[in-house]
Amino acid sequence: MATLKLEIVTPEAKVYSEDVDMVTLPGIEGEMGVFPMHVPLITQLTAGEVGVRKGNQDYFLAVGEGFVEITSDKVAILTDMAIKAENIDEGKAEEARKRAEARLAEKLDDEEVANVSAALAHSLAQLKVKRRGR
Amino acid sequence: MPSTRDIRRRIKSVKNTAQITKAMQMVASSKMRRAQLAALAGRPYAKLMNTMLADVSGGAKDFTHPLMEKRGDKKRCVILVSTDKGLCGALNSNLTREALKYDKDTTVFVCAGKKGAQFVARNKRNLAAEFTYKDTPLFAEARAVSKFVQELFTKGEVDSVEVLYTNFVSTLVQKPETQAILPVGELRGVQAGVGGAETSVALEKSDIEFQFEPGADAVLSALLPHYLNFQIYQVLLEAKASEQSSRMVAMKNATDNAKQLIKDLTLEYNKLRQANITKELLEITTAQMALG
Numbered sequence: 001m002a003t004l005k006l007e008i009v010t011p012e013a014k015v016y017s018e019d020v021d022m023v024t025l026p027g028i029e030g031e032m033g034v035f036p037m038h039v040p041l042i043t044q045l046t047a048g049e050v051g052v053r054k055g056n057q058d059y060f061l062a063v064g065e066g067f068v069e070i071t072s073d074k075v076a077i078l079t080d081m082a083i084k085a086e087n088i089d090e091g092k093a094e095e096a097r098k099r100a101e102a103r104l105a106e107k108l109d110d111e112e113v114a115n116v117s118a119a120l121a122h123s124l125a126q127l128k129v130k131r132r133g134r
Numbered sequence: 135m136p137s138t139r140d141i142r143r144r145i146k147s148v149k150n151t152a153q154i155t156k157a158m159q160m161v162a163s164s165k166m167r168r169a170q171l172a173a174l175a176g177r178p179y180a181k182l183m184n185t186m187l188a189d190v191s192g193g194a195k196d197f198t199h200p201l202m203e204k205r206g207d208k209k210r211c212v213i214l215v216s217t218d219k220g221l222c223g224a225l226n227s228n229l230t231r232e233a234l235k236y237d238k239d240t241t242v243f244v245c246a247g248k249k250g251a252q253f254v255a256r257n258k259r260n261l262a263a264e265f266t267y268k269d270t271p272l273f274a275e276a277r278a279v280s281k282f283v284q285e286l287f288t289k290g291e292v293d294s295v296e297v298l299y300t301n302f303v304s305t306l307v308q309k310p311e312t313q314a315i316l317p318v319g320e321l322r323g324v325q326a327g328v329g330g331a332e333t334s335v336a337l338e339k340s341d342i343e344f345q346f347e348p349g350a351d352a353v354l355s356a357l358l359p360h361y362l363n364f365q366i367y368q369v370l371l372e373a374k375a376s377e378q379s380s381r382m383v384a385m386k387n388a389t390d391n392a393k394q395l396i397k398d399l400t401l402e403y404n405k406l407r408q409a410n411i412t413k414e415l416l417e418i419t420t421a422q423m424a425l426g
Contacts, residue, residue, distance in 0.1 A: 007178075009178045010179060011175075011176045011273040012172065012176070013175050027347065040344045040345060041347060042190060042344050042345070042347070042350075043347035043348075043353065044347075044352075066360075067356070067360070069185070071342060076185075076186075078179065080274070080277070080363075
């Protein structure tokens with residue numbers, strides 16, 4: 001069976017690079033699943049959860065905003081944050097979420113709102129991945 | 135004439151200074167290596183971003199974006215990337231010398247690093263914002279800077295944005311350089327890695343027909359800010375590597391000087407000690423001769 005090569009890179013590191021069977025990712029126009037032989041596609045990514053199926057096992061990663069380039073045998077994800085589920089510190093993410101929400105409640109200018117909501121989206125994505133299946 | 139005790143005291147204090155500078159040298163050299171590694175870690179990202187840029191701009195032909203609008207350079211914005219701390223040789227003064235060349239009334243400064251902000255305040259230039267970045271710069275820090283200048287630009291408060299930073303040529307050579315950031319002219323490929331052409335990645339278009347979601351224009355207009363963020367991130371890394379290597383060299387010189395000083399002082403101390411002994415002997419023999 002054909003496989004997909006999944007690559008997830010951030011400016012700080014290459015987080016993930018493996019051959020997988022299926023990828024689900026949070027596209028800007030909704031969740032999408034990608035199998036091998038997908039039509040070539042470039043789209044934006046929103047903060048959320050990337051699911052990876054490899055053999056009979058599922059893995060999950062939290063990702064930030066970014067871009068995806070899909071070809072028939074490869075999925076390349078370009079994002080500013082990507083953390084594997086097992087590396088997420090739930091306490092820290094929860095704390096970050098609370099902090100971001102508290103900041104949003106204050107009066108902020110547009111610039112800060114954008115920053116804080118990005119931070120909030122990051123922590124929510126992490127929490128979502130960590131608490132899945134509970 | 136200093137007494138032997140004075141000299142001994144000075145030797146001790148110089149020794150302490152040498153110890154501190156030596157430690158700072160070690161720290162700086164390990165931090166420099168880390169900054170260089172961080173810059174290299176961005177290579178896969180740069181490569182992927184370049185392929186995407188090429189593919190997307192191939193899909194969006196007659197595309198214009200507010201960030202690409204050319205308006206001359208009546209009002210400029212300069213991002214001054216300096217260090218937070220001193221003790222790094224002539225790095226900051228080289229930078230500020232370049233910064234002084236900009237016109238006082240038509241230039242606003244955005245500073246990353248405390249030293250640059252201090253310079254701007256001291257010389258009564260216009261400071262728009264001050265940002266900080268850590269020893270290993272985070273992408274989020276670069277994004278904050280980049281977002282801010284993009285907003286200045288799109289609001290029409292400035293007509294062009296340049297970044298003034300220290301380019302890492304080698305461990306011994308760091309050069310202040312300016313790089314035009316906005317408006318985005320031709321889409322060049324981004325580079326990753328400090329100090330060297332061998333790390334550049336070419337902009338190459340693959341011959342696959344891509345579909346775009348929601349559309350090529352929309353994707354490209356979202357990709358542009360990211361492209362800028364990454365460029366600024368690279369600049370921060372470059373500046374950090376320069377700072378650390380410059381500090382390392384400065385501290386090495388300081389340690390060497392201190393060692394030389396200790397040597398000279400020890401020589402003087404021994405001479406003085408010898409002179410004292412001779413004097414005492416002389417006194418004893420004269421006294422004996424007078425008694426005898």
